[in-house]
Amino acid sequence: MHARWSIPRGTLLAATLLAVTGTFLSPVTSSSAAQQSASAGPTVASAPGAVVLTQPGSADAPGYRLDVATGQLALTTTRAGRTVLGTAPGDTGALRFRSGGQWQHATGVTGWSWHDGVLTLTADTTVAGATATARITPQADRYQLDWDVAGGSADQLGLAYDLASAGHWYGHGETATPKGGPGTDEPWPLDSGQVVHSGFGPASYEMIDPFWYTSAATGLRVDTGDVMDVAINGGQDGLGRFTVDSPATYKATVFVESTPLAVYRDYIGIVGKPAKSDATYAQYQKPLWNSWAQYYTKVDQQKLLTYATELHDNGLDGHTIQLDDRWESEYGNLTFNPATFPDPKGLSDRLHALGDDFGLWVTLWINLDSVNYQYAADHGYLLKSAADPAKPCTVSWWNGTAGIVDLANPDAQAWYLGNLKKLMSTYGIDGFKFDTRFFDESCKPDAGYAPADYQRLGAQLTDQFDQQGVGVRVHWTTNAHQAGFVTRQIDKGTGWNSLQASVTQNLAISTIGYPFVETDMIGGSSGQPPATKEVLVRWAQSASLMPLMYSSTSPVETVDTTTGKPVVYDQQTIDLYRAAIQQHERLAPYIWDQVQHTLATGDPIMRPLFFDFPQDQAAYSLTDEWMLGPAVLAAPVLATGTSRTVHLPPGTWYDVSGHRAVHGPATLTGYQAPLGTTPVFVKLGAPGAAKALKALR
Known part of the structure; x- marks a missing residue:
């Protein structure tokens, strides 16, 4: 199918979007779209004020509809007639970019085409002479969204979403927050607090990935090797901003699934599951x-x-x-x-x-006052400075100022490995805790490396x-x-x-x-x-x-x-x-x-209750319970006091401390847990339940 539509510049069309709700959105396990033929492909059609992409459901995917508003470019994803993800409204803009130190965004759509399975959109922007082009490639359970800006000298590109359109947000990893994250604050869900993470990048010390998922069973992955600026409910504005510090094409995958666990599994299908465990x-x-x-x-x-x-x-x-x-x-x-x-x-x-x-404990960071520093510098074993590649890169850390061993240099790596192996053979050292980072943005990567x-x-x-x-x-x-x-x-x-x-x-x-x-x-x-x-x-x-x-x-x-x-x-x-x-x-x-x-499988061992019980709405805001595998529900006391409230999802649970069976869903208020008691429950009939019961009883 091939279609094309265009609007003369300056023409404004009224955007029609499906209503965005601020209420909790439960994932679905089936929908009318999912009953359609698995062989049916996506279709694109024009509608008043919108371009509509429809991806039929199948046995393995629920299907979805993407409405692209044309008066001002905006994206609304629906599943079974309900909004499950919507971009930011108003002056924030869905497709945002920084030009001349000011934030700009795409405005009216000026043309679109549907060809070879790709929906291509062009739009004016708030910068005169600058044009945004977006390409949307649908698949059964996701769509690829790539976009860029021509003209306007953009130096950062980003997407912005209305957080409430998708319910609650999760993922990210260790968060930077105004309340001390990640050391003392890790909001869960993310939208329950404020995430303001400007140094969100591959060289960060925080354990992070550019992946987020929602209670509405949608997800976002940004495919970049550049530093990002991520703000989720920053200033309690209800928005999610995902900005890449680069003018290159912005590449994102939006997942549309039936459950959050299905979104997670889609993501693992891209990045890969563990091939082994390094722990014995x-x-x-x-x-x-x-x-x-x-x-x-x-x-x-x-x-x-x-x-x-x-x-x-x-x-x-x-x-x-x-x-x-x-x-x-x-x-x-x-x-x-x-x-x-x-x-x-x-x-x-x-x-x-x-x-x-x-x-x-060891590190690849060598302080300037170490005898190894001069040796490493003289032999070219240290990363070079991005500002002056003729000199080693120097970085400040909690123990002083240091250079970093250049792991892209085989001789440097062999030298460092030799030092570690000498420690092992000389003193009977069995292993190491590797600390600090392997790179810093102030350093210059070797040729051919990012x-x-x-x-x-x-x-x-x-x-x-x-x-x-x-x-x-x-x-x-x-x-x-x-x-x-x-x-x-x-x-x-x-x-x-x-x-x-x-x-x-x-x-x-x-x-x-x-x-x-x-x-x-x-x-x-x-x-x-x-x-x-x-x-x-x-x-x-x-x-x-x-x-x-x-x-x-x-x-x-x-x-x-x-x-x-x-x-x-x-x-x-x-x-x-x-x-x-x-x-x-x-x-x-x-x-x-x-x-x-x-x-x-790649499935996590420690996971939120809603991975196992996606229809249990109370599970989506729990901060002090988790599943350890499919059979063990942990609900330890994490605050002062000797009692707590415990939520149990559907099923029959054995209360280890209370020596009783409890039928869920149930809320146990005032559950007694003096210092010697750790509330823990076993889901009877779940895989591994017998082994868990034997251990816990």
């Missing part, structure tokens, strides 16, 4: 103990050995003792500081005798070592999803708000395609006074119902590094922390089954 069964079974929040940089050989011995003596079993920051003489030397670690081989031997592996490629190179390098259950924070780029790394969260505070953020952040990270999640160190860090007894215990209980446990603050005793004074916890703290570890250890066979399922 033992690393899922027991916690990793890392020195960071326990001592920060005030660590030495005797302190680390005392730490490990106390954990061992109190039955707080783990698989590894990991020495974090400040074991080196200078950052990047990759040699032990003899003043604080006089006998690293002896330390390693003692830890191994306790039954622990020994790991080290910034995102350094994520891939970093993943390939770190994957050669045992990462000991803390993985590496790579994202966004090719192979990041397939690599199957454990994802540790960005540093959290030590209060209730950070515990709460650790839960919603795991839901965000696992549903953008990184399923092997854990919180930041149990009890938090961020240089704050240690967690109170209640926060530490509740955090351990929460983490016990996640894929992995990542520990640091000892429930025996720790140090308040803000005062230098010791903090000694009581015996109940030790006992309850130990009980959380033991519960997680008993769950390990069930969790390992979920790991294997994820490797087969």
Whole structure:
């Protein structure tokens, strides 16, 4: 089919859009469109004030209709007669671009054509002489939207959506917010808070992907390797702005599905599912103990050995003792500081005798005062400056000023690998925690490489070592999803708000395609006074119902590094922390089954309730419950108090603490959960339910 329509410039047509609702939109499992013939293809027709693209449904996809308003270009996606995604109205504009430091947008559509399965639209803009061209390519469960601007000297392009048109919004990953995100704030859904993330890019330290999905079972993926500026309800304006810092063609995929889980699976079909898990069964079974929040940089050989011995003596079993920051003489030397670690081989031997592996924190960032810096600079092993490629790039971080090892240089990579392998052979080091980033936007990529490629190179390098259950924070780029790394969260505070953020952040990270999640160190860090007894215990209980446990603050005793004074916890703290570890250890066979399922399907292990129960409207705004696989519903206490409200979706649930069956949907108000109780429920009849019941009872 081939059609063409045009409007003389300056002619205004009234735009007719289907009403955009601000109410909750539940996904559908069937629609009249889905009953149409699977062989029917998309059609395009003109209507008063609009161009209408209709994609019939099939057995596997619900079908949809896309109305393109022509008076001012706007896009409204409907499914079964209901709006499920609409662009921003008014002066914001659907297709936005920055020109001369001012925001502009597409206005009246001046022409369209439908040819070879592509709907092409041209439109005037708010810049005289500048024209926007959009190309929409429909598929059964999505459409590709590519657009660009000719004239007007645009330097940024973006899409803007009315958030309420699609219900609630999720995805993104770790969020930058005015309330302290991602360390103390991770809104869930995203529209319940404010996301203002200007440095949203492939070299970011945050675990992020340019993918968002909604309660209306629509989704957005922006296909770019450039930095973005993302604002979701910024200033509580009800809008989602997704801007790419580039004048190149804007490429996006809009998913239209029956459930949010189906949208997620469509996305995984593009980026790939994990090919493996980098963590072993033992690393899922027991916690990793890392020195960071326990001592920060005030660590030495005797302190680390005392730490490990106390954990061992109190039955707080783990698989590894990991020495974090400040074991080196200078950052990047990759040699032990003899003043604080006089006998690293002896330390390693003692830890191994306790039954622990020994790991080290490392980084590719080499401080200027390190002897390795000058050596690396002289040999061309460092990334070059984007401003002056004749010089090494220098970056500021929390430990000073540094250069970054250039992983695109094979000689630089071989040199760095040689240093790590020497540590392993000399001192009996079993693995590493790789920290910081592999690239910085102030640096210049090597010829033939883009910034995102350094994520891939970093993943390939770190994957050669045992990462000991803390993985590496790579994202966004090719192979990041397939690599199957454990994802540790960005540093959290030590209060209730950070515990709460650790839960919603795991839901965000696992549903953008990184399923092997854990919180930041149990009890938090961020240089704050240690967690109170209640926060530490509740955090351990929460983490016990996640894929992995990542520990640091000892429930025996720790140090308040803000005062230098010791903090000694009581015996109940030790006992309850130990009980959380033991519960997680008993769950390990069930969790390992979920790991294997994820490797087969790509589905997340820890996920929001609405992935499993899409018709349960209450599930879409829950911030303190999740599914661990198909059988376990976790509802731990994440705030002060000894009771909470628990929501149970449809089905028959076994209340582990209450020793009873509960028929859902049900809301349990005032559910009693003193400090020793962790509310958890098993869905009877679900895959793995018998194994989960055995573990939890």
